[in-house]
Amino acid sequence: MRKSKKQQKHLLSVLLIIAVFLCLILGILLIIRKSGSPETEEVLIAETAVESESQIPETTEEPTSETVTETELPEGTVTDISLSFYRAFMHTDDEDIIPAVRMSPADALDLSAVWESSDSSVARVDENGRISPIGAGECVIRVISVSNPDVSAEITVKVYPEDEELPQPEHILCDPVQEVSGVREDIQVIGGITYVNDIMLVNKTYPLPSDYNPHGMTPETEEAFSALRAAASEEAGLYLFSHSDFRSYDTQVYLYDDYCSDYGKEEADRFSARAGYSEHQTGMVIDVNWPGDAFNDTPEAVWLEENAWRFGFIVRFPRDKEQFTGYKYESWHIRYVGKDWADKIYHSGFCLEEYFQVTSEYS
Numbered sequence: 001m002r003k004s005k006k007q008q009k010h011l012l013s014v015l016l017i018i019a020v021f022l023c024l025i026l027g028i029l030l031i032i033r034k035s036g037s038p039e040t041e042e043v044l045i046a047e048t049a050v051e052s053e054s055q056i057p058e059t060t061e062e063p064t065s066e067t068v069t070e071t072e073l074p075e076g077t078v079t080d081i082s083l084s085f086y087r088a089f090m091h092t093d094d095e096d097i098i099p100a101v102r103m104s105p106a107d108a109l110d111l112s113a114v115w116e117s118s119d120s121s122v123a124r125v126d127e128n129g130r131i132s133p134i135g136a137g138e139c140v141i142r143v144i145s146v147s148n149p150d151v152s153a154e155i156t157v158k159v160y161p162e163d164e165e166l167p168q169p170e171h172i173l174c175d176p177v178q179e180v181s182g183v184r185e186d187i188q189v190i191g192g193i194t195y196v197n198d199i200m201l202v203n204k205t206y207p208l209p210s211d212y213n214p215h216g217m218t219p220e221t222e223e224a225f226s227a228l229r230a231a232a233s234e235e236a237g238l239y240l241f242s243h244s245d246f247r248s249y250d251t252q253v254y255l256y257d258d259y260c261s262d263y264g265k266e267e268a269d270r271f272s273a274r275a276g277y278s279e280h281q282t283g284m285v286i287d288v289n290w291p292g293d294a295f296n297d298t299p300e301a302v303w304l305e306e307n308a309w310r311f312g313f314i315v316r317f318p319r320d321k322e323q324f325t326g327y328k329y330e331s332w333h334i335r336y337v338g339k340d341w342a343d344k345i346y347h348s349g350f351c352l353e354e355y356f357q358v359t360s361e362y363s
């Protein structure tokens with residue numbers, strides 16, 4: 001028994017030593033694990049950080065959202081508006097004026113705008129930008145982009161009594177921008193024919209196919225010219241007639257070659273078009289009465305210049321616009337573009353090339 005008690009004691013102490021030893025090893029192992037794997041700590045910290053962040057309101061992230069609004073306007077947003085003039089001097093009884101409006105980029109989705117006058121007792125403006133003088137004074141006409149109300153442009157309008165002399169011409173034109181940037185939604189080429197909006201465009205840059213042949217004046221042109229002639233007769237007692245209107249591609253070949261041999265190519269290019277580049281091939285052009293410089297400044301030419309737009313025509317190559325049209329002044333050459341466009345182009349003070357920002361140059 002004694003012996004067995006002794007043995008039992010011995011066994012217990014051995015067990016105790018083993019237990020203590022095991023505890024020690026466990027402790028060491030734990031220490032080693034903790035110091036040897038710092039990632040676990042970081043993961044833990046990160047996890048708690050995520051938790052606490054999600055509780056913070058999103059407004060603290062302002063810096064990122066600011067940079068987004070600065071650089072990323074929705075695609076197709078208008079970023080700039082320019083006008084054909086920014087100052088206008090008018091008499092109370094003057095005709096309306098309509099500035100040409102150019103929105104950038106040209107392929108913006110919504111090119112609509114609203115117009116407002118700072119003082120409707122001086123000048124009124126309608127939804128198309130038509131400015132009408134009302135009474136003497138000064139006001140500001142403003143045009144604002146609908147898609148981006150931060151973008152606007154202003155015209156200072158001064159209206160003078162009928163008997164007072166204007167300090168400067170009616171509207172002061174700005175230099176047109178000749179560069180065409182981006183995709184032009186308003187320019188389309190269909191079957192080799194270029195259209196700007198719905199206007200068939202023919203000049204030194206944009207020719208017609210040689211086989212394009214309407215065989216005479218278009219019905220709209222003919223009808224409009226009849227109305228114009230009747231008005232000239234009734235209103236001013238003037239007799240207007242078509243000296244020449246439609247010319248086929250082949251006719252133009254003869255004509256141009258003739259002019260070249262008589263005047264030389266350089267001079268001929270100032271007043272006659274190469275075949276395919278003549279507006280007469282459209283059937284929408286009329287040379288009125290007597291084509292030639294002698295017609296300039298005649299009562300008939302003055303009447304045409306002031307009234308052709310009422311019937312849908314524009315004097316296609318106005319005075320001092322050769323750098324844009326590519327042709328010297330031709331008071332007799334009128335082009336049918338329809339009443340709406342004729343009204344807008346005439347009252348903008350721009351020629352067609354300036355108005356639609358297109359070139360007229362042989363390549």
Ligand SMILES: [Zn+2]
Pocket residue numbers: 280285286287333
């Ligand atoms: Zn002509």
